[in-house]
Amino acid sequence: MTVASGARPARATRLGQWAQELRALLRRWYLQLVRERAHLVLTLCQPAFWLVFFGLGVGGLVDHATVGTDDYTGFILPGVIGSTVIGSAISGAVPLLWDKETGYLHKLLSMPINRGSVLLSRLLFQVVVTGVQVAFILLVAVVLGVRVATGFPGLLLVSLVAALLTVALTAVFLALAYHGPGHNTFFTVSGFAALPLLLASNAFVPLAAMPGWMAAVARLNPLTYANEASRQLVLGGWHPRLVGYLVGLSLFAAVCVTAASLAFRKQAGGAP
Amino acid sequence: MTGEAITTTGLGRVFGDRHAVRDLDLRVPTGQVMGLLGPNGAGKTTTIRMLTTLLAPTSGSARVAGLDVRRYPARARRHIGYVPQEKGVRHLLTGRESAEIEADLHHIPRRERDRRVTEVLDLLGLLPDADRLVSEYSGGLQRRLDLACGLLHRPDVLILDEPTLGLDVPSRRQVWDHVRQLRDGGGTVLLATNYLDEADALCDRVTILDRGREVVTGTPAELKRKVGADVVVVRTRQPDRLGRALAGLPWVRQVKVVDADVSVFVADAPSALPAVMAEARRHDVAVLRATYERPTLDDVFVHFTGHVAAGAQ
Incomplete structure (x- = not known):
């Protein structure tokens, strides 16, 4: 009487089923996001406010010699993108957190889907959301007069850098949401992590202008390297070390995703 | 399929030094409604999590539709319709969208999907509300949608965890009627509840659990005869x-x-x-x-x- 027999389906069927479940999960994330209008609009606009008010306001105070350019808005553009990625990675884990707390995640995991599909669909979805945010930020930056040294191909690479960082950080926060004991811990830890991650990096201040110990900390921060890469593309120009940054960020993302998928193989944390 | 839809042998699960379930021998014959009855913390949900492959047993074994849940978890899941205890989820999806998504997650072929979704929504009397957001549903409607989704892939065994928890009396009766309909249609149901009247009204057989152990099993009538x-x-x-x-x-x-x-x-x-x-x-x-x-x-x-x-x- 079942649709599926007990036998293992053929490889082609399995691929088709995998695509079907990913599409269904993405549809669910999409519908839930677009039906929260206010949340959606604010999510898209908030980073641009940063760029306008922080860039134009604080920019007037900044000594151009310290930041190494007279285009402070261009200088903080990578930082604004970085802070957007951090916010996106945290809010990207929240739907999973609610699914866990309401019991829906249990239902999902009792279905004949690949356990990795929940993680993968969430990562894909968050990369697209961040992509839209970054596109909007870049558009505002261009309107504000930022001239990108590497032109349009450079903008695409800036987006790639943002995508890699999104994958890495979202994977980490998804693992925290899945494995942690509950939403209190999740919001405490993510709230605690967000600011140091942003401020102990070169997002708004160059490493050379920091006290030595702080620069040392910032050098351990993956966001610093994402910023370096984007800053090179926006203010500097094409340079061989961009390859190093991109390879490093890709490795970092791969490590985070592997760790998260191992976490997803285990039992979810929280109430038994 | 004939015989036993669920069989557990010496099934057990330990959390730290707490035995959530101990040495459970459960037999659910095909076509019956079996009740797992017991107070909160008796081990009902832990048992269900092991049967639905969400939790690995620490001892013993369990078979669902003839498949060992530890060796073939993915295949066993295809035979199970699981309606968990959800704590007031307010999805921003319509009832139909929720069912379509779950149908896809059960890999129901796309050409059959829409027909099947309409079928189960109709069975549970949900068609008039199918295109409203689930977040606007009453508790009763929500539970009926959960039941409908549990039936999408025509499972061999339907596992219901506290299906009427927190419902008002008319909604409760409605859910009961639907479970009876399923039983009359030859479906196998494992129902966990801490409402004794619910077990009495719906179950062919009942296993009473207390502190992780089976206390007694029998038809409600047999059990009552034993008492007095x-x-x-x-x-x-x-x-x-x-x-x-x-x-x-x-x-x-x-x-x-x-x-x-x-x-x-x-x-x-x-x-x-x-x-x-x-x-x-x-x-x-x-x-x-x-x-x-x-x-x-x-x-x-x-x-x-x-x-x-x-x-x-």
Whole structure:
């Protein structure tokens, strides 16, 4: 009487089923996001406010010699993108957190889907959301007069850098949401992590202008390297070390995703 | 499929040093509604998590639809319709969208999907509300949608965890009616509940769990018989005459007379009541009032576990 027999389906069927479940999960994330209008609009606009008010306001105070350019808005553009990625990675884990707390995640995991599909669909979805945010930020930056040294191909690479960082950080926060004991811990830890991650990096201040110990900390921060890469593309120009940054960020993302998928193989944390 | 839809052998799960479930031998024959009854913390949900492959057993084994859940978790999941205890989810999806997404997650082929979704929504009477957001649904509608989604892939076994928790009386009755419909259609259901009246109303057989162990298993009627006999109580002006007339009849186990009340202990009170009335008429005894009492599953629970069920009403 079942649709599926007990036998293992053929490889082609399995691929088709995998695509079907990913599409269904993405549809669910999409519908839930677009039906929260206010949340959606604010999510898209908030980073641009940063760029306008922080860039134009604080920019007037900044000594151009310290930041190494007279285009402070261009200088903080990578930082604004970085802070957007951090916010996106945290809010990207929240739907999973609610699914866990309401019991829906249990239902999902009792279905004949690949356990990795929940993680993968969430990562894909968050990369697209961040992509839209970054596109909007870049558009505002261009309107504000930022001239990108590497032109349009450079903008695409800036987006790639943002995508890699999104994958890495979202994977980490998804693992925290899945494995942690509950939403209190999740919001405490993510709230605690967000600011140091942003401020102990070169997002708004160059490493050379920091006290030595702080620069040392910032050098351990993956966001610093994402910023370096984007800053090179926006203010500097094409340079061989961009390859190093991109390879490093890709490795970092791969490590985070592997760790998260191992976490997803285990039992979810929280109430038994 | 015939035989047993669910079989567990010495199934156990330990959390730290706490035995959530111990040495459980559960048998759910195909086509029956089996109740897992017990207070909160008795091990019902842990048992269900192991059967639905969400939790690995620490001892023993479990088979669902003939498949060992530890060796073939992915295949076993295809045979299970699981309706978990959800804590007031307010999805921003319509009922139809929710069902479509779950159908896709069960890999129901796209060309069958929409027909199947409409079928289960119709079965649960949800078509009029299918295109409203689930966040606007009442608790009862929400539970019916959960049930509908559990049926999408025509599972061999439907596992319901507290299906009427927190529902008002009419919604509860509605859910019961749907579970009965499923049973009448030949479906196998494992139902965890801490409502004794629910187990009594729906289950062919009941296993009572307490502190992770099976306490007793049987049909609700058997269990109640073990606890005590049915009693027909007749109030009359001639209690002694009626008592003498009934004592010694083959279907009467015992007669007690207290003041104007004659208590007649019998095997089955509803069928004995007319016979008691006939005896009264034959001996010219005027009956003022006649009632009967039967043990409830509450009595069964208290009898076998020595304490009152948390969910007893």
